[in-house]
Amino acid sequence: MEPLLLTxxxxxxxxxxxxxxxxxxxxxxxxxxxxxxxxxxxxxxVRLALLGMDQELIxxxxxxxxxxxxxxxxxxxxxxDLLALLRSxxxxxxxxxxxxxxxxxxxxxxKTGNNVGIPKDDFVFLLQDLxxxxxxxxxxxxxxVDKKGxxxxxxxxxxxxxxxxxxxxxxxxxxYAANESWTxxxxxxxxxxxxxxxxxDAAMKEIVGRIVKNYxxxxxxxxxLPE
Amino acid sequence: MSIHDLLKQYIEEGRIKLDKSIHHELTTxxxxxxxxxxxxxxxxxxxxxxxxxxxxxxxxxxxxxxxxRANNFCCGAGGGAWAAPYVEERIFYGRVKAxxxxxxxxxxxxxPCHNCRDQIMxxxxxxYDFMDVEVKYLWELVADSLVMxxxxxxxxx
Ligand code: SF4
Ligand code: SF4
Numbered sequence: 001m002e003p004l005l006l007t008x009x010x011x012x013x014x015x016x017x018x019x020x021x022x023x024x025x026x027x028x029x030x031x032x033x034x035x036x037x038x039x040x041x042x043x044x045x046v047r048l049a050l051l052g053m054d055q056e057l058i059x060x061x062x063x064x065x066x067x068x069x070x071x072x073x074x075x076x077x078x079x080x081d082l083l084a085l086l087r088s089x090x091x092x093x094x095x096x097x098x099x100x101x102x103x104x105x106x107x108x109x110x111k112t113g114n115n116v117g118i119p120k121d122d123f124v125f126l127l128q129d130l131x132x133x134x135x136x137x138x139x140x141x142x143x144x145v146d147k148k149g150x151x152x153x154x155x156x157x158x159x160x161x162x163x164x165x166x167x168x169x170x171x172x173x174x175x176y177a178a179n180e181s182w183t184x185x186x187x188x189x190x191x192x193x194x195x196x197x198x199x200x201d202a203a204m205k206e207i208v209g210r211i212v213k214n215y216x217x218x219x220x221x222x223x224x225l226p227e
Numbered sequence: 228m229s230i231h232d233l234l235k236q237y238i239e240e241g242r243i244k245l246d247k248s249i250h251h252e253l254t255t256x257x258x259x260x261x262x263x264x265x266x267x268x269x270x271x272x273x274x275x276x277x278x279x280x281x282x283x284x285x286x287x288x289x290x291x292x293x294x295x296r297a298n299n300f301c302c303g304a305g306g307g308a309w310a311a312p313y314v315e316e317r318i319f320y321g322r323v324k325a326x327x328x329x330x331x332x333x334x335x336x337x338x339p340c341h342n343c344r345d346q347i348m349x350x351x352x353x354x355y356d357f358m359d360v361e362v363k364y365l366w367e368l369v370a371d372s373l374v375m376x377x378x379x380x381x382x383x384x
Contacts, residue, residue, distance in 0.1 A: 073268070196307075
């Protein structure tokens with residue numbers, strides 16, 4: 001094995017700004033439920049990054065079984081930005097090596113406006129259909145779509161129209177009871193930004209940008225992401 | 228605008244009315260990482276108290292998990308793990324959460340996050356044997372507690 005020269009450290013990409021302040025105290029790893037999985041833990045991840053062993057960390061499963069929950073970061077006495085480190089390790093993986101459906105979801109969202117590829121017409125039809133169903137109980141109820149000047153713009157988690165459409169009615173009931181002015185949109189309504197999870201900043205920005213565009217074009221006052 | 232502020236505002240301003248007698252069972256609240264710790268770090272405010280307050284407007288009988296708020300344990304499905312292929316690791320992660328929930332003795336758990344709710348309701352309950360605990364979104368709890376009043380047509384804009 002080649003010795004690791006500290007002079008090589010300039011080439012580190014992953015080690016964040018403050019990582020060299022790490023005391024190796026282990027507080028972070030001590031409070032993490034996946035410490036030891038894949039032979040790693042968050043303290044070791046910091047060491048790998050500091051030693052310039054970026055690739056080892058990028059190739060390991062650890063940054064993906066970590067849920068980016070932030071418990072380690074919250075407890076770290078040196079306030080090291082551990083989530084940024086773990087998330088960049090995800091982001092530096094080749095996109096075709098991103099585990100499972102996450103990157104496919106991102107690509108789908110960029111292409112169709114939602115992670116599961118529901119076409120616009122189907123989506124609007126579903127909203128109208130469910131809205132009519134709820135109107136039997138709540139007179140006059142309908143789902144406002146692309147309504148200009150609505151106060152609140154709501155995004156939707158695609159798993160609901162995809163798999164649990166009735167669950168959308170919880171919010172609808174509340175908004176009806178409060179007699180609120182709100183809307184959702186026929187396109188780019190996806191509230192789940194998987195770019196955040198895959199470390200894909202460009203995709204993340206694009207997806208957020210589309211929501212903000214809807215919000216501006218409709219002239220809404222507030223954006224609500226019920227995640 | 229956070230859903231917590233919105234729900235709180237509706238209740239405070241009397242725009243929605245809630246019936247506390249519907250959910251009488253012992254209820255606990257799960258702090259999602261995103262609304263709590265991460266919100267605190269990114270925006271300087273963690274939503275810890277607002278959702279607890281909303282929950283307690285619907286449920287009289289309330290108990291905390293330990294640890295909670297900023298020190299709470301993640302459900303195990305955050306960061307995209309619910310959609311990732313590491314199922315065994317996700318369930319292993321969730322053992323801590325499962326214990327926290329069971330230790331409260333609560334029969335209703337409120338989770339204001341899609342991921343947390345799915346992980347706890349669809350996976351952990353089965354894996355760690357607490358099917359007797361019901362899981363609801365925070366907004367589901369509110370929607371199920373609503374006292375619907377007939378609408379006044381005059382308010383149409
Ligand atoms: S808690 Fe902070 S200082 Fe301690 S080992 Fe972890 S990263 Fe280093
Ligand atoms: S962010 Fe990742 S490493 Fe840190 S405590 Fe949570 S799961 Fe563990």
